Each structure stands twice: as structure tokens, then as C-alpha cells.
Amino acid sequence: MTTRDSLTAPALALTLLAGAPHAFTVFGSDAYRERADERSWAAFLDLLEEAL
Numbered sequence: 281m282t283t284r285d286s287l288t289a290p291a292l293a294l295t296l297l298a299g300a301p302h303a304f305t306v307f308g309s310d311a312y313r314e315r316a317d318e319r320s321w322a323a324f325l326d327l328l329e330e331a332l
Contacts, residue, residue, distance in 0.1 A: 295323055 300316035303309060307317075 295320070 297304070297313070297316040297319060300313045300320075301311045303311045304313040305317045305320060306312055
């Protein structure tokens, strides 16, 4: 990546939710993890607030 690219590239963020399997937000499923679901939803709302 060139310096110019780094100045125009969108910011990226990665949140790791330890112990959260695929489909951890599907309420009622064996994969559902309440804490991870709440944290991921809060992160999504933060993203919307920042982007909109």
C-alpha cells in the first residue's frame, strides 16, 4: 500500500468475540451467545452512528 492509499483507504476494525460460533446471534439456537450478540449489536449501532 502506498502512502496515498493509506490516506484514502477506509478505516477497518475487527472485533473478536471469543467463544462465539457461526450464527451466534440466532436467538434460540444452540449457537446463540447472549453476551456476544449484545456486544456485536452495540458495535453495529456505533458503526451506524459514525457512518450516518
